[in-house]
Amino acid sequence: MTDVARTSLSRPITAGVVTALVGFTSSFAVVLTGLDKVGATPAQAASGLLALSITMGVACVVLAWRYRMPITAAWSTPGAALLAATSAVEGGWPAAVGAFLVVAALILLTALVPRIGALIAAIPPSIAQAMLAGVLLPLCLAPITGIVANPWGVVPVVITWLLFARLAPRWAVPAAFVAATIVVVIGVASTGTDVDPALLMPTFVFTAPTFTVGSIVGIALPLFIVTMASQNVPGIAVMRSFGYEVPWRPAMLVTGIGSALSAPAGGHAINLAAISAALAASPDAEPDPKRRWVAGVSTGVSYIVLGGFSAVFAALVLLAPAAVIPAVAGLALFAAFGASVQQAIDDPGERMPAVVTFLVAASGVALLGISAAFWALVAGLLVRGVLHLRRP
Template identity: 75%
Template sequence: MTDSLAPLSRPILAGAVTALVGFTSSFAVVLTGLGAVGATPAQAASGLLALSLMMGISCIILAWRYRMPITVAWSTPGAALLAATGAVDGGWPAATGAFLVVAALTLLAGAWPGFGLLIARIPASIAQAMLAGILLPLCLAPITGIAVNPWGVLPVLLTWLVFVRLAPRWAVPLAFVAAAIVVGVEWIRSGSTVEAATLLPRLEWTAPVFTVEALVGIALPLFVVTMASQNVPGIAIMRSFGYEVPWRPAMLVTGIGTALSAPAGGHGINLAAISAALAAAPDADPNPRRRWIAGASTGASYLVLGVFAAALSALVTLAPEAVIPAVAGVALFAALGSAVHQAVAEAGERLPAVVTFLIAASGLSFAGISAAFWALLAGLLMRWLLTVRR
């Protein structure tokens, strides 16, 4: 009996690690993004719970149905986009309406291959430059936070720095542990109290509102960023391990999951990219045909982790100034580096990419529409003008 269970323990453990690393590395970014577009702490906790539930169910469905270690994640770059965008006309209800539009566009990409091809025609350099510009202010937060709250931020940065060298996979989760200790010390010192009811997981529903500003300023950039930095790389990473992920079912499952989570505050789920390798690599199981168990285990682990959504939201609320932005910033360092590299990799694409990056990083908001949209538009226009000139 023990011998028969032994081969299963490896992919099950790999799935649990995949979920734990993915969740703890970026949940602070998600809470920051949802709060920036108008969510209260309770609504942000609801969004985190809804996303965890939909990710878990989607992982289990896709891994079991296709016998592949397909994993699903929330859109961390999308959450960073929300943090950079801020509130739009219509507030939080308009943001949830934008999330529903993203779900509809994802479903359209799955149902109509032509639409997916159209999105794929957006140059990677422009999309990645837009993402890099969005990420830059967030990645500066750990640096500027040292001046604001050195005793709170330095333990986070030093922990991250040590474990980037010793155990890179766990560097961000352990930086969060350091932040949690800082919060705990401050909580004890201040004598604050937390109501037990606020620590219980619960969903809070919001009636969506649809506005032009939210459609153009949130939905369209969020969809493009998610496709360019999550879904497309996710497919490529899985292919590198010998798995051909079925595009249409994957988009339909994640699109439905996004639609179901949106009224509860979830901004979107998608195919995992970087964390996908944890479940799909040979370390998960030497036998490629058994690695789908790691995908299902990832899903089950997300369902368990969702229980802690409200408690984590409460922890973020109690945190001293600059501590949580520091955690979110170090969590995005790798994404920023990757985005910058892809944006300027081709010499002929650099000038449009730089224009896109600068506008996105500027935080420019015009006519109620966020900088991300204007950056994408300006980059595409610049690229077209240079092409016409040639």
């Protein structure tokens, strides 16, 4: 290989590594928090992180290599946030795993039956985004409440995030995670806590799924809707803005199969990348659009490598002082919360149904064992139907 060829390849390869680093470190805490909230043990949550990293890495490689586009996959960060706002369902962790499999089946059905995708698109964006904003609100409050609960641990994290948000916005959350890691290491060193080496080894922990009405209605359906509306559809739009037409059916098949394979090991869902997709698909990754697919492959390989350290990241969360990791997770969701609120109230004619949806989702109230996210959709659609009912 000539020096020119090596130089031309190094740029998209580097872009892919950056895409994976930013995507992983910006939201892995949200994933672990979400899995913990629906009943996973620390070992099961670490297994889920490992399974998601490997399956989305393979999905990146397969799609980018096959279609010669910088197509990147990601775990569903909004979906993980939804799990984090959900209390343990009837049936516990096995029921949550069953819900993950249902989500995978729905994604596969979306590839095979386009009508399902059309039904998701028929949900008013204001209501879907209001539901997401309501789910994110309690999580986004964590940095604020954390400053009061543990100022010595949380304040350095927040200050680091703010400085990088001003100087290098792309790296703000990863930098906050580095600051949190330093806080954890100092805490472990000062207390003399012994770390079991077995905790640092990546391991799959498989769970036999069970299926309950509460988990399917309260977890699977809202998780599927959020994944489609907040990840897959925007992901297609981001790629189109850079001149790429992502093949819908193959993309849904690959991410659906990946979600199905990761579910028994604790993975909630993978999908097309949305925000981080621009890092691999933009001209900054590679001036020649026909060569940017290398960045997609590089992203996938980097995700797989990062997955090998999933147990280490999970151990950091386990050893962290109170409020530190929730603060990082909340900071990671600020941008998503702001965008969701803006889209929810942007249309004055849809504002009232969106407000109702937001409030019900933010309340966290669960009825009949079904999470608030589902009832938020029901309430928003009901209010919208009444307000838009034509008068005779």
